[in-house]
Amino acid sequence: MFQASIYIELGDGGKALFWSDRWLQGKSLIDLAPCLVDVVCGRVKKKRTVAQALQNKQWISDITGALTVQVLLEYLQVWDRLQGVRLQENQPDKISRRKKHGLQDDDTCVLCNQSSKMIDHLLIACPFSREVWFNVLRKAGWESVTQNLHMDHLASWWTEARKHVPKPNRRGFDSLVVLICWQLWKERNDRTFDRRVRTINQAVDRIFDEISAWSLAGYRHLEPVSPITITVVVAI
Template identity: 25%
Template sequence: MTDERWVRHLKQNLPAEATREFTVLWSEIHHTALGTEPDSITWRWTANGKYSSKSAYGIQFEGSLRASFDKFNWKSDASGKCKVFRWLAILGRCNTADMLAKKGWSHDPAYALCVGPLEDALHLLATFPYTASFWQSVLQQFNMSLVLAPTPSTTSLLEWSGQTTGMVPAKERKAWSSLVQHIWWITWNERNARIFKNQRSTALALLEKVVEEAGLWHVASRRKANSLLNRPREPN
């Protein structure tokens, strides 16, 4: 770099892009002064300047945004399969008819729970008349306000989850999250039973399944959802 001798090694007749890059490089190093100390290599992502695989993994997510629903999803008292399904549903990744169409897989475009256009997670889990009836019966059984139920105007599972979580008392939010995951899982299983087994259940029968499984969760020390059964009824 002394006396800018590095410039002499550039080839002649540089194309326009290379000339632009050269100009940028020259402006960056033009005022650089070399010291007499030997060079050293340090890793900027750790306090001691030493590389670690943990820090390398962490910088892959530098500047990324965490999903806003991770806490109320993963910290509930529901079983793992219910948590994973709710996560996929909110992300729009469960294999409803619309996703099967995108993947090019064979599918029946008709709704399994209702007559309507192409099935998707929002309609299946929130706005179908059958699903709406199921939600109403569950909230009544668990003595919770009916305003928590999704409505035909619900446009996002994520927004509805966040709004209803904020409407529930803080001490019952894990219980509410567990109940939502449980209801979605029961609804999904009913949909699959109709498609693959040609078996149909009424909304009242699904309610009985919710109560029964909540009791089993209680026995397995997952008592949050079942605790809602004994709470005072809320006004609507």
Template identity: 30%
Template sequence: MPVYAMMSLDLPMKTIAGIEKICRVFLWKGRKDVRGGHCLVAWKDVCSPHEIGGLGIPNLKLLNLALRTRWGWLCRADPMRPWAEFNIQISEQARALCEAARGNGEALHFWYDHWLPEKRSLAYLVPTLLSEISGRASRLSVVEALHANGWLRAIHSELSFQALVDLLVVHDRVAEVILSDYDDRFRWKWSGNGIYTASSAYAAFFRGRVLAAGATEVWSSKAQTKCKTFMWLALKNRFWTADRLSKRGLPHPARCPLCDQSDETIDHLLLGCVVAREVWSTLLRGWNRLCWLPTLQASLAEGWTSLVVQGKKERRNLNTSITLICWCLWKHRNSVVFDAATPNARKIQQMIDSEGRAWSSAGIFHSVDFSLSCLVDFLWNVIE
């Protein structure tokens, strides 16, 4: 879908649903069409920014709204535009993104703009009253509404009890409002310079969401996209390990395929398993950080975010190294489950060495003076 089309058209939900279906099928199965049951993560979570636990794929509905907000913003911030006289509909969400400084009230919508001192709209404060009025009464500017109580005289319909209560609320809120002589001013409150950008409009729709533990560590690494996506799914516990298969009554191994001692969970497989701990122990000994050795009950998100290193470059290399190790542990687990391979910590180390050499040659590890010692150089010494 070209961006220019999304800037000008209000995409129907049917169109958005059709595009998202194609995206879902391609993301999870890499095919043109499949039947249901393949999505590992809800699509609304997939279409969220990285920092709140999403995959960063754009939410088409919100992106469409963010792009179209441009026209409403320009109509108000630059009314001299030749097309500004057209009656461009501005959504409530778009109005909420704009901060209004009340002046003479000529450009402010009485009901929908956020011109009150508490930066709320009357539509938000008195929804019942607004739902029961129509016509000119619902289209007043602030100056028209305040002049001789024009907002009150324009209401001719019979009101419910709650609407009458709302009417008194409006009367109290506007009774002492005094307009000035200068023009109303509008400021985009989601950017430092007060000017609209599509990226800031889109990001504003996700403000206030809870940050996802481990998201920064996953996406700041320099690993391949497929490896970062693997870590994203691991943090969400969305792999079909024995614990999740058991909950759904599906066939599953009774114990962890690597150690055959404990129930298999993603945290156990990558951190708490005897085989995994042997791999981690070997690597951490070379880094002189045995104190980082995961416990038997370790959580991937908590354990990863608790590690402290100095410098952004070192942090990035550490995150990349952890991604590499977990990726190789998972690949070895799949070999054991599907190819009847024998669990072997040394084979995992050899796999890490092979992958690490390739990653290092590709420039993924940015510095050989990594403060914890270079992962690849250490593995060469251990294995060779």
């Protein structure tokens, strides 16, 4: 689904993969000439850029399989389409996302509608994510580790936070961190692909539901923070 939702705005052809990426008027050669692509070595398909393929018509040499009638027909169709392709020197290829597939065409965070969609922002620096972290850690009894939630890098905060957790509880703490990150990522995907939005309270409830499920399945390290009911207090 993800691969089908992106396409390449062709520049110098240095990044776009000739045989697999969607760079030819929003389509890939897999879409346009599947039989032709099938007779190209898999290793070549993963590495051949558009710039390399068009130089001295290198793409023709990539065709090494049996030349059936359908392959020859698709070869002629591709040849015809390539006649209008012009690379733009010193202009990098650009990856774009199609709105019709439910993806954004900008880099705005879908959780807070601001700043960047970099992974550290999404998982810890985003205001929505920080509220979730604060509420979950507070209810789990690890409020002391929330003091450094202003950090913008997850790995740095995680390393520092573990120092404030007793050694016998660190495995459970690490598991909780992974679980929160996973749920934030799922929230991002739900908003991006399904347009389904949860409030902070609902996101926190969802995390504790998972904690309970893990505990019932036999994972003992999260049992101390597995409540029956949850009351969420949103951080100010």
